[in-house]
Amino acid sequence: MQLLKYLILAIVGLMLSPMLKADTDALTAAFNGRWVINEELSDDSDRQVEKAIKAGGGKVSSGKKTKGRYRGGPVEQKLYDHISYDEDLYFSYQQPEFVLRYSEGFERVFYSDGRSQVISTSRRSTPVDFSFAGWEGAVLYVESKPLDAGYILEIFTLINEASQLQVQLQLEPASFLAPIRITRVYDRVPP
Numbered sequence: 001m002q003l004l005k006y007l008i009l010a011i012v013g014l015m016l017s018p019m020l021k022a023d024t025d026a027l028t029a030a031f032n033g034r035w036v037i038n039e040e041l042s043d044d045s046d047r048q049v050e051k052a053i054k055a056g057g058g059k060v061s062s063g064k065k066t067k068g069r070y071r072g073g074p075v076e077q078k079l080y081d082h083i084s085y086d087e088d089l090y091f092s093y094q095q096p097e098f099v100l101r102y103s104e105g106f107e108r109v110f111y112s113d114g115r116s117q118v119i120s121t122s123r124r125s126t127p128v129d130f131s132f133a134g135w136e137g138a139v140l141y142v143e144s145k146p147l148d149a150g151y152i153l154e155i156f157t158l159i160n161e162a163s164q165l166q167v168q169l170q171l172e173p174a175s176f177l178a179p180i181r182i183t184r185v186y187d188r189v190p191p
Helices: 003-031 045-055 075-085
Strands: 033-037 088-092 095-103 109-112 130-136 138-146 153-160 164-170 180-189
Touching: 045 075, 045 180, 075 153, 075 164, 075 180
Parallel strands: 109 130
Antiparallel strands: 033 088, 033 180, 088 095, 095 109, 130 138, 138 153, 153 164, 164 180
């Protein structure tokens, strides 16, 4: 009797498997498209950087507080700048490849199939940031190793009936003693 129960569950699981995959494919495809930042719902990136500086024991300048004042560090920190300050995001996922485009033509390409990336250390090659991704249900996790040897975790979630994209960032530049946590919300741009 117990064996019959397991057999029935296995058959039902096999029958539902294509439907679940179709739902998952439709859900992941919903991330695709152009997104623009919603300033009202997003954290102020500069304020979040200042919180991390203070948490690490640093002092924040009391000078002029212009927008984007912490943007524009060394080239090794370019990835941090784009994901925490750019107002546009183009998201493309065709299993297993992700292409994320930001302002000024900055583009990231990475994969969710566990493939390894080879980065050459020869002087002739241009070093690149390394990222990999994985889906957990309707949530996309992206881990990155930027050129400065820091660490980035991005958590992408569709909200408000897929009309908005929420990205939770945990940025750990090698030069910071405390992580920078930023939540960014993007509105979908109609095709």
